[in-house]
Amino acid sequence: MPPPPLSFHYRDGLDSSRPSPTSSLYSLVDLVHPRKPRLRATLLCLFTLVGITTYIFLVAQPSLTAAPISLRKSAAPVEEPANSWRLLAANYAAKYRNVAAAVVASHPEVELTPAQELGAVTSFMVALPQNVIPLTVDPSRPIDPQLVLDFDTRSSRAEAEVEDLVADVWARNPVVLFSKLRSPISREAKSILQDMKLRPEPTIFEVDQRPDAEVLVPLLHRLTNTTILPILLIGGTSVGTIEDIRDLDARGDLRKAVTAAGAEVGGANNRKKNRHR
Incomplete structure (x- = not known):
């Protein structure tokens, strides 16, 4: 006897024998509204959005909270210029005091009769x-x-x-x-x-x-x-x-x-x- 003919089942122009990553998702949509393809696309987008949001809040959150720490570490070298300015100001003040002392020594306070x-x-x-x-x-x-x-x-x-x-x-x-x-x-x-x-x-x-x-x-x-x-x-x-x-x-x-x-x-x-x- 000749082998039985192969049977193929088509749905919306797609070969059902081929595995599809969204087949289970389409099946779920078909259960709700099998005759509304626009609604299926909307629900697909909604599920995708929920998945992305879940990933951001549950998976990516630790990397976001760690960002301020790295920023604080990178801000530390800024203290070096401030210390340099303070050192410069201290040197200038010391020099000014020396000059003032020299002026006082050369011009003593007036004495009144x-x-x-x-x-x-x-x-x-x-x-x-x-x-x-x-x-x-x-x-x-x-x-x-x-x-x-x-x-x-x-x-x-x-x-x-x-x-x-x-x-x-x-x-x-x-x-x-x-x-x-x-x-x-x-x-x-x-x-x-x-x-x-x-x-x-x-x-x-x-x-x-x-x-x-x-x-x-x-x-x-x-x-x-x-x-x-x-x-x-x-x-x-x-x-x-x-x-x-x-x-x-x-x-x-x-x-x-x-x-x-x-x-x-x-x-x-x-x-x-x-x-x-």
Whole structure:
């Protein structure tokens, strides 16, 4: 007998005898909707997407989490330039300190004479009402110039600047009175000055009302060779005691001294008249 004929089963133009990797997937799709080929393709894409997503989250995740570690390791060499900059800055600072030390050694701090010290202290007090002498200052010794001067006391021009400051403070304040608010002899000295109608007006400090009085009083006594307030300065020079002020005023010499210092006797009245014109 001749061998039986070979039978072939076709499905959608494909030989069913040939193995296909998606045959089981097609079979599953056929069970759901065997007559809808578009739906089969959609489901095939969906299953493929699910498989890729599963691979990413379950298989590829360890390699992704390891990435930051490698990045941190590669960032380590960046510290080397930063260390170099810090080293350069440290060397520059050391060099600058050496230069500054050399400048200080070549230009020591200016030393004030008693007359310059009196002018510097007065200028410091006149500049702002808030300027006070620190209570840590020893009034029996020369004051630190840096406390009362507003410029570099170690510069090559420090001496010249001190001279200019002293000349300026007495030009702007030819008559200065260091007084006590409730002292009878201080009131007498202020009355004598008031009668002269000075222009510019006398610069008056009520020393006992200042927070630095305990330092300022002995400091003024040392610089003016007086032992009691009030202290009257005309052109930066102390007139003396209240007895000396009375005597000069009685002889008319006080007015002469005030005029020589740059103040105008009766100038306050003239100024008022000019204002009314």
